[in-house]
Amino acid sequence: MGSGNDCGIVLRHALAEADELWRRCVVNGQTVKAAAKLMGLRHGQCAGVVRLLRKVGRVPSPERMAAVAMRDFGLEDQDIAEMFRRSERWACAVRGRVEELREAEPIPVFFEYLDEGLRPQDPCPEELWRRAAEIRSKRTKNYADYDSPVNERKARPQGRLRCFAWNGRNASFLSICPKAWAGR
Numbered sequence: 001m002g003s004g005n006d007c008g009i010v011l012r013h014a015l016a017e018a019d020e021l022w023r024r025c026v027v028n029g030q031t032v033k034a035a036a037k038l039m040g041l042r043h044g045q046c047a048g049v050v051r052l053l054r055k056v057g058r059v060p061s062p063e064r065m066a067a068v069a070m071r072d073f074g075l076e077d078q079d080i081a082e083m084f085r086r087s088e089r090w091a092c093a094v095r096g097r098v099e100e101l102r103e104a105e106p107i108p109v110f111f112e113y114l115d116e117g118l119r120p121q122d123p124c125p126e127e128l129w130r131r132a133a134e135i136r137s138k139r140t141k142n143y144a145d146y147d148s149p150v151n152e153r154k155a156r157p158q159g160r161l162r163c164f165a166w167n168g169r170n171a172s173f174l175s176i177c178p179k180a181w182a183g184r
Contacts, residue, residue, distance in 0.1 A: 013083040014045035014114070015065045022059045025050045048114025055111050062086075064105040066094045068112045073124055 014021060017039060024030040024039075025046075036046040052068070053059060060068075066080050075083075077091040084091070094101070123131070 011079055011082045012041060013069060014041045014049040015069045016062075016083045016085070017041065018049055018053060018059050018065050021046060021049050022053050026053055045114055048111075052107060052111040052114070056107055060105050060107065061101075063094050063097070064101050064107070066091065067098045067101045068107065068114075070095060070098060071112055 014036075020039065021032075021035060024035040025032055032047045032050050033043055035050075036043040039046070062084055066084055069075055069080055069083065077095060078088050080091040080094070081088040
């Protein structure tokens with residue numbers, strides 16, 4: 001399916017391979033690690049899908065699995081269609097029925113977040129950009145002046161950072177303790 005600019009690389013996701021993961025891991029007892037390696041998929045994704053499958057006790061419909069994949073802000077309808085080897089029109093139709101699908105085939109929300117990436121309470125990318133801009137605007141010191149390895153530990157504010165990743169790349173960092181970055 002692809003956009004034509006993908007150099008022959010096809011987007012794959014463990015959710016689209018739920019039937020195979022069910023057969024390999026739940027029915028035949030293959031380890032998730034071995035299945036992921038043989039299928040060429042990320043271990044974390046596969047582990048999340050197998051957890052979901054065991055919780056539900058069956059393989060949900062492809063539409064329901066696509067609705068789970070749509071929790072990831074970084075995936076557009078074209079990506080979903082490519083992963084599930086369906087048309088973009090199918091993915092658009094699924095996106096329009098997400099709530100209906102969730103009601104018809106319930107899966108606990110916790111199990112819809114497959115790996116370390118997204119969590120139910122995470123803000124959308126637009127909210128991340130807005131918050132990051134707000135925090136940057138409140139800074140009183142220029143921390144770029146302290147980037148030398150000698151001064152880095154002393155100069156940087158002590159706050160916790162959480163990384164939000166989309167498309168396999170770290171896109172943005174947001175301080176959990178904004179006061180530490182806003183200047184006291």
